[in-house]
Amino acid sequence: MVNLKINNIPVSVPEGSSILDAARLAHVEIPTLCYLKNVACVGSCRMCLVEATGARGLVAACVYPVSEGMEVQTNTPKCRKSRKVTLELLLSKHKKKCLSCERNNNCELQRLSVEYGADEDRFEGELQNTPLDDSNPCVVRDNDKCINCMRCVAACKKQHVGAIGPIGRGFHAHVGSAGGVQLKDSSCVGCGQCVVACPVGALTVKSNIPEVQAALEDPAKHVVFFTAPSVRATLGEAFGLPVGTNVEGKMVAAIRRLGKCSVFNMDITADLTIMEEATELLNRIQTGGVLPMFTSCCPGWVRFVEQTHPEMIPNLSTCKSPQEMFGGLLKTYYCEKNNIDPKDLFVVSVIPCSAKKFECKRPEMNGEVDVALTTRELARMIKTAGIKFTELPDEAFDDPFATCSGGGTIFGATGGVMEAALRVAAKTLDGKFEVVDFPEVRGTNPIKEATYKVAGKTIRVAVASGLENAETVIQSLQSGEKKYDFVEIMACPGGCVNGGGQPTLPDSVRNNVELRDERAKALYASDKQNKLRLSSETPVIDCLYKEYFGAPNSHKAHEVLHTSYKPDPRV
Ligand code: SF4
Ligand code: SF4
Ligand code: SF4
Known part of the structure; x- marks a missing residue:
């Protein structure tokens, strides 16, 4: 351990720690812009400059290592003056449109400029006047608001995609895609991790709010919302509630107050996905099909496989995602049962994800989901409608898609799909199987592995989240180093609870709180409280198979609930 003082407060930290790490232990906040825990640490923005004994001049706290007996001062006139000038230089070439900016009141540049009393007009600068890139169905880039912190580049590189990088030099330096192509022509998979990483309003997820508002105001439309499992664990953050608060009841009540609509629970089609996927897995194991099966x-x-590893497309389960299964179910079964023309049904899925916006536009999905709305967009609609979210009563989802199993709910966290599928597979293979928890596949470790013996069969599984870890799994399979039967992959590190459409919290929270763990806890708590733990025990699932699909993987189920994939033509 190394002993030092931060603003005269003694702390001990492991050797190799940075001054920023030590300051956290001393409960001292040092401002940062380019640093983001678990994503980027390059020391380029110069906001975290501090004075430290033994150092020449100011040093960047995020990268400068601690040493024995070091004394650090973080709030001297020299530090404050340097940070203020840094902010004023950034503002001199910044499109200052705070009043209409999506990040207004939630922007690190704005917050620090106010805190340090920066004068936005002190230096006369010039805008790059780069055209807005809204070519991509998920992400919009406004480089005139970019502060070149490179957090998005680090996030995309960590995703093993590398769709964006630094381009140009000096005044013309900016972030873009190789060859200067638009984002739609790059290798972007739409995960939105760059948006989550961006400290300002330079990156946003494309908004579909106007389409939803128009449908709600159209008397000819029958509007249906359904909400993904993880949205209930994060929406409260947009209204100042503590991270990890489950706001399911208030979320349902709020959506109902947006206009005439039905509000369903997407956990139901998470349960349906499990029924279809577990059956597919058992079929593949029993008939010598392609293994491992990927979720x-x-x-x-899915886009990453199509683009980067098309040779592994046969490994992907043919099941649609829960979003698209719900879309299919509503535009067939629900419309038939309620005598609604599918053209009059407007389906809105509320999701934690930016890539779902791309997914619902895929031709294979036949437009069954009209709009995918992120958690952030839903929060904005609730605020615009003047709904006092925290004062709402708890309300239940609408029948018939209200009650789900805990297995459907844990879909929102990494390892949740695997655990829910294992519960059903184990029950199917060995009816006497009692245990419903699989702790080996829980938690935010990048890659988790386990082997289970069920009814004499050995099932080898792996779970990974974050595309960098997905790539490691693929490499280990292709080299023959590893053998699995079933692999769960989520593109976002930690799974959907950390998706690109989730509420944006300030760096002071993101650098200090394990968001993914706290949000996931809310889902596992809900699972534990649920009397139904197995997807196969959900009454509406039973009813759907009896009334409509016949059996999992039946011809009808394949028509509505399954799909196919193709290599990206640009590969
Ligand atoms: S990015 Fe921040 S500083 Fe820039 S316009 Fe938006 S809110 Fe204002
Ligand atoms: S959305 Fe994901 S893949 Fe696309 S640029 Fe951002 S981080 Fe990279
Ligand atoms: S787009 Fe955002 S994250 Fe990327 S370099 Fe610019 S300010 Fe930083």
Whole structure:
């Protein structure tokens, strides 16, 4: 351990720690812009400059290592002056449109400029006047608001995609895609991790709010919302509630107050996905089909396979994602049962994800989901409608798609799909199987592995989240180093709870709180409280198979609930 003082407060930290790490232990906040825990640490923005004994001049706290007996001062006139000038230089070439900016009141540049009393007009600068890139169905880039912190580049590189990088020099330096192509022509898979990483309003997820508002105001439309499992665990953050608060009841009540609509629970089609996927897995194991089988509920991951590893497309489960299964179910079964013309049904899925916006536009999905709305967009609609979210009563989802199993709910966290599928596979193979928890596949470790023996059969599984870890799994399979039967992959590190459409929290929270763990806990708590733990025990699932699909993987189920994939033509 190394002993030092931060603002005269003694702390001990492991050797190799940075001054920023030590400051956290001393409960001292040092401002940062380019640093983001678990994503980027390059020391380029110069906001975290501090004075430290033994150092010449100011040093960047995020990269400068601690040493024995070091004394650090973080709030001297020299530090404050340097940070203020840095901010004023950034503002001199910044499109200052705070009043209409999506990140207004939630922007690191704005917050620090106010805190340090930066004068936005002190230096006369010039805008690059780069055209807005809104070519991509998921992500919009406004480089005139970019502060070149490179957090998005680090996030995309960590995703093993590398669709964006630094381009040009000096004043013309900016972030873009190789060859200067638009984002739609790059290798972007739409995961939105760059948007989550961006400290300002330079990157946003494309908004579909106007289409939803128009449908709600159209008397000819029958509007249906359904919400993904992880949205209930994060929406409260947009209204100041603590991270990890489950707001399911208030979320349902709020959506109902947006206009005439039905509000369903997407956990039901998570349960349906499990029924179809577990059956597919058992069929593949019993008939010598392609193994390992990969989960297919994450559109960013599916796109990654189509683009980067098309040779592994046969490994993907043919199941649609829960979003698209719900779309299919509503435009067939639900419309038939309620005598609604599918053209009059407007389907809105509320999701934690930016890639789902791309997924619902895929031609294979036949437009069954009209709009995918992120958690952030839903929060904005609730605020615009003047709904006092925290004062709402708890309300239940609408029948018939209200009650789900805990297995459907844990879909929102990495390892949840695997655990839910294992519960059903184990029950199917060995009716006497009692244990419903699989702790080996829980948690936010990048790659988790386990082997289970069920009814004399050995099932080898792996779970990975984050495309960098997905790539490691693929490499280990292709080299023959590893053998698995079933692999769950989520593109976003930690799974959907950390998706590109989730509420954006300030760096002061993101650098200090394990968001993914806290949000996931809310889902596992809900699973534990649920009397139904197995997807196969959900009454509406039973009813759907009896009334409509016949059996999992039946011809009808394949028509509505399954799909196919193709290599990206640009590969
Ligand atoms: S990015 Fe921040 S500083 Fe820039 S316009 Fe938006 S809110 Fe204002
Ligand atoms: S959305 Fe994902 S893949 Fe696309 S640029 Fe951002 S981080 Fe990269
Ligand atoms: S787009 Fe955002 S994250 Fe990327 S370099 Fe610019 S400011 Fe940083």
